[in-house]
Amino acid sequence: MPSLTWIGKDAVLNHHLDVPYRVLEKKYDFGDGEPGNKIIHGDNLEALKSLLPEYEGRVKCIYIDPPYNTGNENWVYNDNVNSPKIKKWLGQVVGKESEDLTRHDKWLCMMYPRLKLLQKLLSNDGAIFISIDDNELANLKLVCDEIFGANNYVAQVIWKRKRGRDNSARWFSKSHESLLIYAKTKDNFNTSCLELDEETKKAYRNPDNDPRGDYRMLGTWARGTQGGVKYSFETKDGKKFKERLWLFSKENLEKLDQDDKLIIRGDNIYRKMFLYENKGKIPETVWDDVSNAANASDEIKRLFGKIIFDTPKPIPYITRILQIATDKSSIILDSFAGSGTTAHAVLNLNKQDGGNRKFILVEMEDYAETITAERVRRVIGGYGEGKNAVEGTGGSFSYYELGPELLKDGFINEDVPEQTIREYLYYTETNQALPQSNNGHPAHLGNFEGVAYYFLYNKDETTTLDATFLASISKKADRYVIYADNCIMPQKFLFDHDITFKKIPRDIRRF
Ligand SMILES: C[S@@+](CC[C@H](N)C(=O)[O-])C[C@H]1O[C@@H](n2cnc3c(N)ncnc32)[C@H](O)[C@@H]1O
Incomplete structure (x- = not known):
């Protein structure tokens, strides 16, 4: 299998093992209700390691939205990797490609040990969802193939992030971003179907007052070049249909007949597909219906009165991930938490469906308290005024800082x-x-x-x-x-x- 090499890879392959184990120090609790939600202020490399004893193999859904390495974010590569090549980079702002040719090496060195730890935290039936754009998509795919296993690759979702179109673009208006999805073990991971929308439900009717409720009529025979099998069929009432290309096997058709799910119209038979049988919509890989980046900024404005965070994701986008990959008691981890949209989406969804999902957020910057935790406080307690007031979701969280190392100079601290x-x-x-x-x-x-x-x-x-x-x-x-x-x-x-x-x-x- 092809694999990716880059400057510094050999130094970070096992770096996650060298990261010191630091204790999580609880600073305060907020809100009422069952404990379990956590916001951790600190570098996620150390925070993820600190989460291992309690959470290894228990996290059902990981969502991350790391720096995309656009050249404009000014993120700092500061991992304490003991390699001369990398020591040179430490503390340097990762800038534009033309100014800094090792920008991609640094990004890969930053991501590799974090992905290793995230992989350990995933439960056997869990999956990781990673937002990314074209700057690192190809590199990220190869690195994830290596860490999660190419056979655990699930899908690449295309999200239409732009509300309009950028007519000033030189070649293309970049309207989308990607979401890479890997399962811990693909055979154990299932996607939940999405609820049918009202429009789809309207297509189900009940003209004959069937006590089983609304249904749609599906043709049981194949038209044109569609596949099928040829046989003649007789219903239990003795109505014969001559040889034709059927979509269902004879046994299936007989079963449907026994269950009173067939409708005969002239020379045609239809099956009744009831609304209760429809499990919902299987998720697609193109998402153009989960809001956009501009709406996400508007949400920040509603929460804080002004735009105090540049790159939030919209709540419906994260909610879609939760609907697909969590159940009501899942643990959800976001280790690049930013403005805390993931917690917002979890709290909303719990309120909506009575769930008890738990979130863990990690944010390195000092705004972990002033933006990330503050947003979650407002969501729990309610925000906005007048007709824009949003009722609180209720709930609680505990806020942590990274504490001392457990082992210092070889001794218990x-x-x-x-x-x-x-x-x-x-x-x-x-x-x-x-x-x-x-x-x-x-x-x-x-x-x-x-x-x-x-x-x-x-x-x-x-x-x-x-x-x-x-x-x-x-x-x-x-x-x-x-x-x-x-x-x-x-x-x-x-x-x-x-x-x-x-x-x-x-x-x-x-x-
Ligand atoms: C693109 S933003 C995430 C935005 C988020 N999805 C939202 O909706 O608000 C990336 C965040 O990851 C944080 N971050 C970057 N490197 C980190 C690290 N090593 N540990 C923890 N947080 C980090 C950044 O400070 C930034 O807030």
């Missing part, structure tokens, strides 16, 4: 709360979130696949795995993994009793 260390440790061992409760022993973390995990930690004194500690364990397990500073039990004893000792901090896995 004593500033980190013990509960956070326990969550991290359990995750590194099991890839699972720490259970809500343990077996009552203060050092017990949880049991997974027959193994009981213990963390004997005290930041003020050295801990020892000894006979006294072992005697305090009353609950039996197939095996035991015990973390402590020291162990004075003989190797043979540990072996005979299926106990694995892990030394703090030496044996704490970095991921």
